[in-house]
């Protein structure tokens with residue numbers, strides 16, 4: 421635009437219109453509801469000021485440009501509509517399942533995208549899976565990482581620049597939030613420590629990422645409700661929940677395009693509940709997916725299953741030996757066998773499937789040194805052909821930290837959560853991306 425007008429109000433209006441993608445006089449005129457000649461007059465300085473009514477109208481129209489993109493700027497704390505990334509919608513995942521159903525490896529993402537799978541997951545959480553204890557462990561770990569803001573200490577608080585007494589914008593991402601219980605704990609903890617009184621957070625956008633729309637809705641609404649209930653109305657616009665139905669393993673990571681590029685803002689990706697151990701390839705995930713989502717200086721909070729000194733002490737070991745036969749096993753079976761059962765029902769094949777868990781030490785599915793894999797296989801036809809549906813890996817935490825360091829991620833905080841028998845069950849690692 422010509423700067424001849426030398427009028428900052430007009431510069432502001434046209435700057436915003438250009439950022440919204442309206443560059444020509446004609447485009448700007450049609451979106452503001454005036455003629456192109458009027459636009460020329462505003463730009464050249466022929467018109468020096470707008471009357472009150474016209475200015476209000478321009479404000480309304482610029483506000484509308486955000487609203488029509490789906491951001492609810494008024495009323496409740498904003499919950500954006502779910503964006504479905506190319507290739508990650510329910511029909512895409514169903515199509516991929518049909519293409520892959522008789523392959524050697526299927527993959528974890530096929531377990532929950534169907535509403536029946538999402539319900540099976542919720543049921544598994546209710547069967548003594550230990551989710552309440554694990555959530556408590558996460559709350560404890562997250563609180564500890566935020567508490568100490570001593571300068572020089574490498575914890576979450578200092579990486580958010582709180583130890584310098586500075587504020588920043590926070591992009592909180594969650595990969596596979598499930599029901600979002602732990603994410604709500606994280607947001608609550610951030611609000612409690614940094615909340616409006618201390619003004620350590622300029623804004624917070626929570627981006628839950630999942631291929632399961634039922635679970636994505638649950639996690640998003642839980643977060644939005646928490647923000648609504650914990651904060652006063654004036655603080656709501658600082659918080660935004662922006663759910664993205666995306667495939668964080670094989671997809672384009674398009675949701676990263678919505679994150680702030682400002683170097684003083686921070687991105688913190690939560691990857692909780694052992695989902696890292698379910699990935700097809702941890703190396704590809706770190707190099708490709710995290711590589712696209714995080715910049716040097718950004719953070720990942722990882723929760724992984726800990727490898728027991730005696731592998732027989734792992735809950736899944738008994739299951740692999742067929743020694744449980746309880747409700748938890750039944751629900752796990754329905755979750756793991758679900759994708760094949762539904763596929764076979766849809767093509768009219770016999771439904772008999774059986775899950776078998778095969779403990780595997782090392783080998784191609786254990787890229788991280790010292791890790792141990794419980795591979796969940798199901799038979800896919802009566803002639804005994806089998807398909808690996810799910811990997812559940814356990815990690816030697818020191819070896820995992822070294823592995824991450826080689827890929828450019830330094831561990832800045834570590835915390836273990838114990839099971840009811842006092843053994844380390846999961847480990848929380850706060851990883852700092854030190855280099856590209």
Ligand SMILES: C[S@@+](CC[C@H](N)C(=O)[O-])C[C@H]1O[C@@H](n2cnc3c(N)ncnc32)[C@H](O)[C@@H]1O
Pocket residue numbers: 528529532533595596597598599602629630631632635666667668669670691692693694695
């Ligand atoms: C085990 S569940 C939820 C774990 C949860 N974070 C917790 O701590 O309890 C894993 C979640 O990851 C999602 N998921 C798995 N693979 C995915 C992928 N490639 N892309 C997107 N979501 C995926 C599933 O749909 C599911 O909601």
